[in-house]
Amino acid sequence: MEFAPFLLLDTDSPLESLQSECQKRAISTDNVQCLLQKHHITLSDPNLPSHALLDDTLYHTNSFTLRQSCDILVRPKLIDSTYTLTLSSDKDKVFMRCLDSFIALDEMEQELCAQVGADLAMLGVILRDIQSLHARLQELLRAIKREPKMREQEFCIMESSVxxxxxxxxxxxxxxxxxxxxxxxxxxxxxxxxxxxxxxxxxxxxxxxxxxxxxxxxxxxxxxxxxxxxxxxxxxxxxxxxxxxxxxxxxxxxxxxxxxxxxxxxxxxxxxxxxxxxxxxxxxxxxxxxxxxxxCFYTLPSSPLKSTQTPPLLGGIQAHITLSIESSDSSIDALGDGVYIEAEHIEISGDLGSSTTIKARHLVINGATHKSSKILTQSAKILTHRGLLITQDCTIKNVDSGKIYAKSARIQEARASSIYAKSIHIDRLRSANSCHFSTQLQVQEIPKSHGDDNALIFSLLGSSDYRDYLYNARAYHRDKSQTLARIDSTLNALLPKLSSAQVFLQKLQGFTKEQQAIALKEAKFSQTYAESLLLIKLYKATLARKNALQKSLHTLAHTTIPALQTRLANARLCIGNVLGFENYAHIQKLELGPSEIMSESLLLEYNKSAVITIAKVKEPSGQASTPNAQASLDSSASLDSSSLDSSASHTPLIHLKVEQ
Structure with a gap:
């Protein structure tokens, strides 16, 4: 929204003055930018020395009142603010947080100080030591220039001294x-x-x-x-x-x-x-x-736990608590519906009711879990599992319509279940299972009776380490995509002014040195010159940030993530005998977004054993290997890959290999 800039002069209520003036001019306060031009603080006691504002001993007394008046320039907002200011609830601190789209330029220092000064005045903050405020803002700019990740931090830019x-x-x-x-x-x-x-x-x-x-x-x-x-x-x-x-x-x-x-x-x-x-x-x-x-303390009853008599028992793992729960009557669940318990060691003799939750370090269940049960543990031994199990290692006699996330899983019989693990060992694989593994899957037998429609999937999602990495990659991609949208908005706002600035500077270049010197002595001309230089430099810096982010996101999605597939190279699928039908081995395509796409599928031959491995696709001679394939996996590491080759590769890097 275009309007002629105007001044709020000698106002001690800048926010009210701004709202009133904008209302008169039919301007939304969302479309203005305020810059502090000057301010003055008047003390009610005329006998106080001039340095009383900066003298903590004099200032922090109750012997006077003060009034702050400001001159504030109000002009059309060119771009959205790239920082936020927060006054603490006790009004003793002001915090500044920069958005990811914040651009740190030395040339912006003066304007940033003026803008922050106006924002603080709008909050009612007394600017008794403006030099210290400017010094902190300069320090902030230098810190972000040295390390761009500092944008993510919250800076205290003002604090009460006493x-x-x-x-x-x-x-x-x-x-x-x-x-x-x-x-x-x-x-x-x-x-x-x-x-x-x-x-x-x-x-x-x-x-x-x-x-x-x-x-x-x-x-x-x-x-x-x-x-x-x-x-x-x-x-x-x-x-x-x-x-x-x-x-x-x-x-x-x-x-x-x-x-x-x-x-x-x-x-x-x-x-x-x-x-x-x-x-x-x-x-x-x-x-x-x-x-x-x-x-108050809770004492566990000797009988089975019922939800009406058992509160949620939390934090028992850290307290090293051991629980032993038993139901002597097979018709009564050892854990009643809705019971929620946590302990370091838990042993249960009996079944679990619906919506039960268990968290433990070591768990033994001599019974059956419910299809709505949720279990989180480091190690688990279970007779029959039907619900959700998240664990490091588990040994289960029968998995029936259950879901398992594990590092290692040993199962006697699986039916209609979903299993994600690095290593999986199954004695009998019944029908309609999906097994995602990243290292090894051993199946002794897919039986003739009810041994059909299984999906045996080579997938990095079988590893919790890679799932953590992909979680961070998705979050990084989402956050940086939002930053790109803000940067695009900034560039679109700067573009109309850019051509005017370029025309002005080209006109100035046509002057002789003597003419330039004379022109720049004129205040308005000099101000236009400084604003034009700043505008062009800001546009170039913003455009460079956009290009770097686009390259980083493209590399992440099309090079880094696909290249991780090569880490399946040592994975192995071994099946003793296949007697069922429509059983497939797959390679799951790894993508940044949610995907169930298989890059390759292979039907397992009936009445034969099978050993299937992963082989790397041979690259054309002279082509460099994918740069990220052997990078160390660190789910907490930075995902900024702008220095890598960003050429997209749609050719599979691995394929299934049937060993004789």
């Missing part, structure tokens, strides 16, 4: 805090069902603790330090609240310090804070009143 906000009195339940932090770190996964969500009734949860573990901290807080916040408001310390007297409780001991009380569990078990949600499951009932430091 005032410290009060910290409130609070009680912290540490087992819950630790569990939530751990779950957030584990939440991501390549497949949507490869992670297990927390329980629906998490407010009822009890958390595993070990004997002697610190379970709670009552922090007394403090009143803070008096002084002025960033808005120039004088803040006094909060009154000190009366400290609590620690509750005396069974299995809980405490230590009192000057600033806190620490609570320790004397036993191993599952603990919660006593409240309306946990009280029905508590070993003992308490009358808590308003006291926040009342704990």
């Amino acid at each position: 005032y410290i906000p009060p910290s409130p009195m609070r009680f912290r339940f540490l087992p819950q805090e630790s569990y939530q932090a751990l779950h957030q770190a584990q939440a991501r996964s390549f497949f949507s069902d490869e992670s297990i969500p927390p329980p629906s009734k998490i407010e009822e949860a009890f958390y595993g603790v070990d004997s002697g573990e610190l379970v709670g901290v009552y922090e007394f807080g403090d009143g803070g330090v008096a002084g002025r916040n960033l808005l120039g408001e004088y803040c006094t310390p909060s009154a000190t609240k009366q400290r609590i007297i620690p509750s005396e409780q069974e299995h809980i001991t405490h230590k009192a310090y000057d600033d806190r009380i620490e609570y320790f569990s004397q036993v191993q078990g599952f603990i919660a804070l006593h409240n309306q949600f946990t009280a029905p499951f508590a070993k003992k009932s308490h009358n808590t009143g308003e006291q926040a430091d009342i704990f």
Whole structure:
């Protein structure tokens, strides 16, 4: 939107002035850019020395009030802002975060300082030390130029030099805090069902603790330090609240310090804070009143666990808890419907009900899981599995319509199941299974009866390492594609002004040196010259960033990801005897986006054994090998591959080979 630039003069309420002036001119505030021209701070006490603003001893007193007035230039917004500013809730800090499309140019320093200054004035921030602010912005620009990844960080560009906000009195339940932090770190996964969500009734949860573990901290807080916040408001310390007297409780001991009380569990078990949600499951009932430091423990019954009597039991792995659960009646599930438990070692004798969830380090189930069961464990031994299992190693007698993600899986009989693993060993492969493996699949027999329609798939998705890598690759591609869209928007906005700037500079080049010197002494001409140079340099830098990102994304999608296929070269499929029909060996094509495309398929011959391996396609003489094929796999490494050959390759790099 085009309009003539205008000035907000001597305003002490810049945001209100901007809104009022834009309303008069029928301009949306979303279409303007504000630049701070100058500002002035007036103190109510005329006897204060001129340096009082920069003297913390004088400034952080309650002896005066202050007024900040600003002159702000308002002009049409050419491009969207590439940074955000956030004032802390206590108004003692300002944080700046740059978007990925932010371009760091030395020539932009002056304009960036003016723009940030105006934004801060709009927030009501007192600019008492503008030189320090400019120095921090210069430091930020230099840091991003040295290391572009610094854009992702949040920078504190202003902070109160004396005032410290009060910290409130609070009680912290540490087992819950630790569990939530751990779950957030584990939440991501390549497949949507490869992670297990927390329980629906998490407010009822009890958390595993070990004997002697610190379970709670009552922090007394403090009143803070008096002084002025960033808005120039004088803040006094909060009154000190009366400290609590620690509750005396069974299995809980405490230590009192000057600033806190620490609570320790004397036993191993599952603990919660006593409240309306946990009280029905508590070993003992308490009358808590308003006291926040009342704990309660849950004692597991000797009978099977029922959802009506069993709260979610979380964090038992870290607390090294062992659970043994048994149902003596085959008609009653050992784990009732909806039960959610976690422990380091779990042994279950009996079946699982619907919607049950188990997390463990080591798990033994002498029974059957339900088709809606979800299990996450390092090692598992199960009689019959029907639900979801995420594990490192598993030994299962019968998999029936189940799904498994594993590093290594040994199965006696599989039927209508989906298995992802590096290494899979199956004695009898019944019908309608899909086995994704990255290293080895051994099948002793595909029987004549119910041994049809199996898909045996050479796939890097059988490896959790490659799934993690592809998860990061997809996230990188998605984020950088969004950055490209913002960069395109910037280029489109700059383009109309670019031709005018080029015409102006070409006109200036036609002047003699004497004429140029005379012209540049004129303020308006000199300003147009500086703006034209900045515009052209910004356009070139933005275009270069776009080209680099496009090359990086093209390389990732068409070279890096396809080249990973060659890592299947040592994978091997061995089948003792094929007596069923329509059983196929496949190579799954690896792509950046979701894909079930097979690059090659081979029908297994009836009544024959089979040994199938992967062979690399021979490259034409003189053609260099694919640069990424032997790169080290690191799912946390940078995926910026702009230095690699970005030529797309649609020719398969590997193929199936039947050994005699």
